[in-house]
Amino acid sequence: MMGGQDRHPGWPAKTPVAATRAGGVRLRPLSRRDGRRWSEYRIADEAQLRPVEPTVQGDWADAHSGQMWRRNVTGLLDMARQGVLAPFAIEVEGQFAGQLTLGNIQHGVVSSCWIGYWVYSGFAGNGVATAAVGLGTDHAMRYIGLHRVEATVLETNTASRRVLARAGYREEGRLVRNLHIDGRWRDHLLVGLTVEETGGGVLAGLQRSGILPARLR
Template sequence: MGAPISGVAYPIESRHPGWPAKLGPLRVPAGILDVRPVRLRDAGEWSRVRLRDREHLEMWEPTGVGPWPDRNAFWSWPSQWLALRGLARRGQCLPFTITVDGHFAGQITVGNVIRASLRSAWIGYWVSSDIVRGGVATGAVALVTDHVFNFGGLHRLEATVRPENTPSLRVLAKAGYRQEGLFERYLDVAGGWRDHFCYAVTKEETGDGLVSRLVAKGLAERV
């Protein structure tokens, strides 16, 4: 606790509240879902899945510098991991790996964390093509949203998704996010400026938590 001023003790907030942390387990149709901090040793599986799933991922992700094989090669992960870890230690993001039955299955990141009176951030995710429609992305979004509201000190999360990305729109709706509007020509994706829907949720809207909602609907089970 901080030093009392006029008889009131003020808590000192961690420099990076909510990270690192391990979330789950949660049983979803695809298997046992866990969310944990990104690791340097994720390199091999991260690269293997990203290279294999180029057609599944590239059309939805921001345009990057250099060809896909180079940006997602084994040797490109260490620098990305260092950058994510550095941002996390400064409290600017919360980068997580998604696993199913103990195996690498994707990533979920809370980024552009702004504190003070806003306490807002965005949430982004991707999952392996062999587990889509298995409840993994929905469960991961619910786990991370509950975590950052309860332990990360945030009040609002938003996600932006291309209108054509129907599976991701379903993920957010099932997880408990609501559509707020359309951002025109919002982000450079796949070589062009693309419109994106904005979905969002605030802490007050989550009630007992998004995971509890999934469990109540029979879409997930606590383990």
Template sequence: MSLAWEGGRHPGWPARLGPLRVDAGLVALRPPRLRDASAWSATRLRDQAYLEDWEPTAFDGWHERNAVLAWPAHWSSLKSMARRGHALPFVITVDGRLAGQITVGNIVRGSLRSAWVGYWVAADRARGGVATAALALVVDHCFGAAGLHRLEATARPENAASLRVLAKVGFRREGLFRRYLDVAGDWRDHVCFAMTAEEASPEGIVRRMVAQGYAQTA
């Protein structure tokens, strides 16, 4: 089976990651596909109340931004960034069905080899270890095949679930970004977390999770 697009040529892309078994099911990551439009839009529109407080303000309206017809442009943008080596975009699946997205963005090579990571998970998959498994798979991939050295992530102080996920995977808190991002109609503080390759080694995050009983390899 071919990947969603061909010709991406930089370390770690294209790729399929997992699967990893957690309480919610079998978690895997793959590149986005154009035919994800219906599942992506249905999930995003259904979960507006759950997602909207944690994502950048939708000035064009939540329904417009997440309509089926909005996906092709979003998919094309992700494809373009991946081909240029600026991002590693993935769809999160649980038992083969779309359950969210996780993206490694703003990739800088050279002597920095750094990026940020952000994700969202459907409301009905918010528990059961899906986000933790997806993040663990991405971190190991970034510090392995993708050749990165440092990852950063931010979350609002009020987002207790996301703070727990980052801590469980091993990200450490570095500080507070005041009025950092326009979220839900106002400038919001965000906690900054980071991890370096040395902190994930030698066994990697997935093996660490399996050893601690949080997941099983499939």
């Protein structure tokens, strides 16, 4: 189930399936075939995504066209082959539901990466994002072999802050004007998690606490 290269263990790979109220959730390598759903879902969720994501120049629909998808996915897969990034599709019962990326992968004395994700609103409120973050964090630590995973999040993005907190991420500080979001430079909170804090794994902790079901019903 797990595969990869010596310089990039854990890629390409599919994760185990996590139970949620929406059904089974897993991560799998992002594919060029995901473009139609990616465009459809991103365009439909402009009102939710634009205020929390890096600034898009021009029209939102143009920025999420098939042509832009092909450009984006080519770049992501190239970086995955270089071992610096792991781009995943989030699946719910085999259907594309969003995207999760492990980026700036560094081994050696740094041994860390960042995690970023989005989930289509049609799957929201069912634990999908929480499961995806749990699966992604476990994958980064167990199979890519990293010691630390971190994320940045807008202070006003309460939904994402809740997801990260449930997965065990600690707030570590504030990054001042570090990302250009929706037309202006915005502060972000820095959150992090190290392998020593995860016990038997993030997903297992979410299941033990009852945040996620232990098995599919």
